[in-house]
Amino acid sequence: MDRDPVEALAKAAADGVEFDGLSARLDGERLHVATEGSTTTVAADGTLADLPAPLAASVTNWFYWDAIAPEQSAGRAFLRWLEGASEGEQSTVPERYDALETGVSREWGQLLLTARLADQGTRRYEVRHVDDQDVPISELAVKTALDDATAIARRDDRDRYRPLKTAPTLPRGWVFPDLGPDAVLSIVGELYPATIENWYREREGDLDVTHYREAAQRQTGRYQSVSELPSEALEWAAEACCVDPECLKRREWDETEDEVLDVPRGDGSFPCREPCSLFVAAAKEWTSLEDEATRTYEIELTPSERDQLEAIVDAVADGQTDQIREADLGAGANRYRARYLRAKRFEGDASGAFEMADGSDPSEEHTTE
Amino acid sequence: MPTLVVAAHGSHLNPASSRPAHEHARRLRATGAFDTVQPAFWKEQPHFREALRTVPSEEIYLVPLFISEGYFTEQVIPREFRLAGWSGWESDGTSAVAATLSAQDTAQTVHYCGPVGTHDAMSDVIVRRAESVTGDPDVGEGVGLAVVGHGTERNENSAKAVRYHADRIRARDRFGEVQALFMDEEPAVDDVTDYFESSDVVVVPLFIADGYHTQEDIPEDMGLTDDYRTGWDTPATVDGHRIWYAGAVGTEPLLAEVVAERAADAGAEVNDRLRTEPERSGDDTVSFC
Ligand code: SF4
Numbered sequence: 172m173d174r175d176p177v178e179a180l181a182k183a184a185a186d187g188v189e190f191d192g193l194s195a196r197l198d199g200e201r202l203h204v205a206t207e208g209s210t211t212t213v214a215a216d217g218t219l220a221d222l223p224a225p226l227a228a229s230v231t232n233w234f235y236w237d238a239i240a241p242e243q244s245a246g247r248a249f250l251r252w253l254e255g256a257s258e259g260e261q262s263t264v265p266e267r268y269d270a271l272e273t274g275v276s277r278e279w280g281q282l283l284l285t286a287r288l289a290d291q292g293t294r295r296y297e298v299r300h301v302d303d304q305d306v307p308i309s310e311l312a313v314k315t316a317l318d319d320a321t322a323i324a325r326r327d328d329r330d331r332y333r334p335l336k337t338a339p340t341l342p343r344g345w346v347f348p349d350l351g352p353d354a355v356l357s358i359v360g361e362l363y364p365a366t367i368e369n370w371y372r373e374r375e376g377d378l379d380v381t382h383y384r385e386a387a388q389r390q391t392g393r394y395q396s397v398s399e400l401p402s403e404a405l406e407w408a409a410e411a412c413c414v415d416p417e418c419l420k421r422r423e424w425d426e427t428e429d430e431v432l433d434v435p436r437g438d439g440s441f442p443c444r445e446p447c448s449l450f451v452a453a454a455k456e457w458t459s460l461e462d463e464a465t466r467t468y469e470i471e472l473t474p475s476e477r478d479q480l481e482a483i484v485d486a487v488a489d490g491q492t493d494q495i496r497e498a499d500l501g502a503g504a505n506r507y508r509a510r511y512l513r514a515k516r517f518e519g520d521a522s523g524a525f526e527m528a529d530g531s532d533p534s535e536e537h538t539t540e
Numbered sequence: 541m542p543t544l545v546v547a548a549h550g551s552h553l554n555p556a557s558s559r560p561a562h563e564h565a566r567r568l569r570a571t572g573a574f575d576t577v578q579p580a581f582w583k584e585q586p587h588f589r590e591a592l593r594t595v596p597s598e599e600i601y602l603v604p605l606f607i608s609e610g611y612f613t614e615q616v617i618p619r620e621f622r623l624a625g626w627s628g629w630e631s632d633g634t635s636a637v638a639a640t641l642s643a644q645d646t647a648q649t650v651h652y653c654g655p656v657g658t659h660d661a662m663s664d665v666i667v668r669r670a671e672s673v674t675g676d677p678d679v680g681e682g683v684g685l686a687v688v689g690h691g692t693e694r695n696e697n698s699a700k701a702v703r704y705h706a707d708r709i710r711a712r713d714r715f716g717e718v719q720a721l722f723m724d725e726e727p728a729v730d731d732v733t734d735y736f737e738s739s740d741v742v743v744v745p746l747f748i749a750d751g752y753h754t755q756e757d758i759p760e761d762m763g764l765t766d767d768y769r770t771g772w773d774t775p776a777t778v779d780g781h782r783i784w785y786a787g788a789v790g791t792e793p794l795l796a797e798v799v800a801e802r803a804a805d806a807g808a809e810v811n812d813r814l815r816t817e818p819e820r821s822g823d824d825t826v827s828f829c
Pocket of ligand 1: 412413414419422444448449450
């Protein structure tokens with residue numbers, strides 16, 4: 172810290188300072204400093220050591236937010252929220268400092284963000300996976316650079332590519348232990364792009380939501396067809412892609428402003444303001460699949476086999492297939508059970524597989540692209 | 541210092557697609573020539589629609605990490621970035637420089653630059669790619685160079701960009717022969733050895749990122765390998781020629797300078813720090829097989 176906070180405050184106090192319960196006024200060579208319950212006057216060229224502890228805390232707090240924290244509104248609001256200093260939160264600066272001594276944590280998607288107090292009121296920030304909350308730092312890979320965040324966001328714990336950054340599949344095992352205010356904003360922005368900015372817009376009451384029909388209308392080229400997705404299918408699509416187990420954004424868009432989807436929006440901290448590119452790509456697929464007319468099929472299954480088909484669909488839809496143990500033959504989606512079903516019902520002579528109820532060949536009449 | 545947004549395609553399926561955007565952004569950040577360097581994507585996040593709100597400056601240089609003028613640079617990017625008043629660059633297909641527009645979403649001033657692929661300095665990146673893949677900083681004499689593109693089927697301007705650079709490099713008289721080849725028109729990359737007399741031929745695809753075309757189609761079409769999954773040698777011998785296949789030119793570190801040049805041409809005050817000796821690509825970037 173180049174300047175003493177008191178010196179900086181004296182300069183600013185010429186115009187009067189009111190911040191987080193601190194008031195300061197310059198009167199010639201005298202600087203009057205007050206918080207609720209404590210008032211003092213020091214020489215304008217005094218130092219922090221001249222102030223009693225609670226006042227010193229308020230002065231370093233002012234200095235941090237005035238001279239060190241970013242001015243940019245979204246990032247600043249986010250850092251204030253992080254330490255419980257948003258508007259409407261009643262804690263005093265000494266109370267906040269007490270909490271910051273041990274660290275104040277908030278969750279942001281799958282991130283656990285912790286603000287701590289460092290030298291002379293400076294804040295330092297830590298970012299880690301929320302499931303690593305209790306893991307000692309020595310057991311985590313220590314990260315420092317923006318590139319590290321890019322790499323973390325790229326693949327999940329199974330080393331699979333993550334096309335949607337807000338999917339709840341962020342890998343574990345890393346920590347950014349000691350970041351300044353600008354760096355923590357960059358890291359969060361890399362892991363969850365534009366979430367801070369959209370959260371801020373929402374808080375300010377000016378989130379620009381683009382509903383599905385409008386977003387679909389905008390599409391051209393290969394995606395032009397998505398405006399034909401039926402309303403009912405849009406519900407299913409949102410249920411497939413946008414619910415909490417699939418995406419941590421809280422869906423704020425609907426079919427149109429007046430036609431609200433029934434699918435739960437999710438509980439995420441940050442909003443989704445329009446269908447994302449992955450959703451639009453999926454919608455393109457479903458638009459073309461919805462073009463097919465339904466047919467009636469006849470298939471012979473035992474009741475257990477019927478239940479098993481359902482179990483397989485559930486396991487695939489919930490991403491549970493690799494959690495079913497090799498020898499857990501009681502589970503419908505067990506691999507051996509599925510192979511058995513395929514051998515019995517879906518292989519060889521067509522008589523076992525699905526048949527059209529009217530006796531025609533089910534492989535005809537597929538709508539293909 | 542200027543603020544830079546690099547607009548790239550990205551992919552839902554292939555993590556290599558967005559890598560050049562991230563890596564060039566990292567290189568440009570390291571030069572300190574820009575205040576902020578933010579990649580933005582069509583298929584990834586931050587999306588084109590939301591990228592401008594993540595950069596807190598009032599004036600932005602927006603550089604498309606695309607090879608040619610066409611659908612993406614003329615329709616998708618201006619629409620998704622909400623650039624008011626966009627009516628096209630005055631360009632013959634390879635001559636776009638920049639247009640100054642206002643972003644409806646954020647009221648920022650956006651200097652929308654031509655794509656990196658048509659900048660004159662891209663010829664240098666192609667040559668640098670040939671140097672990297674052969675490991676010879678003086679490569680040229682007695683060596684053939686093929687610049688490879690899609691062809692006209694998808695976009696007329698993409699073929700123009702390929703020919704433009706092939707012509708420029710040919711005029712330098714550095715390589716024994718220079719040819720523009722295409723995936724879906726004549727002269728076709730499949731017949732690469734028919735078009736060269738030189739025994740050594742360097743093949744540089746004018747693509748931004750490695751993916752299906754550069755890592756599957758082209759190597760198989762040229763006969764470098766029967767199955768891209770098993771990889772290929774560099775150089776590989778085909779019909780008595782040694783083919784040095786470079787992979788996508790966009791992964792070459794020098795491309796970062798073209799991004800900066802694009803911003804500078806649009807009026808950005810880019811300081812001299814950029815002019816440091818750029819890193820050279822290692823062998824590991826040549827093929828991901
Ligand atoms: S559209 Fe759905 S899946 Fe995409 S970001 Fe929004 S909530 Fe998530």
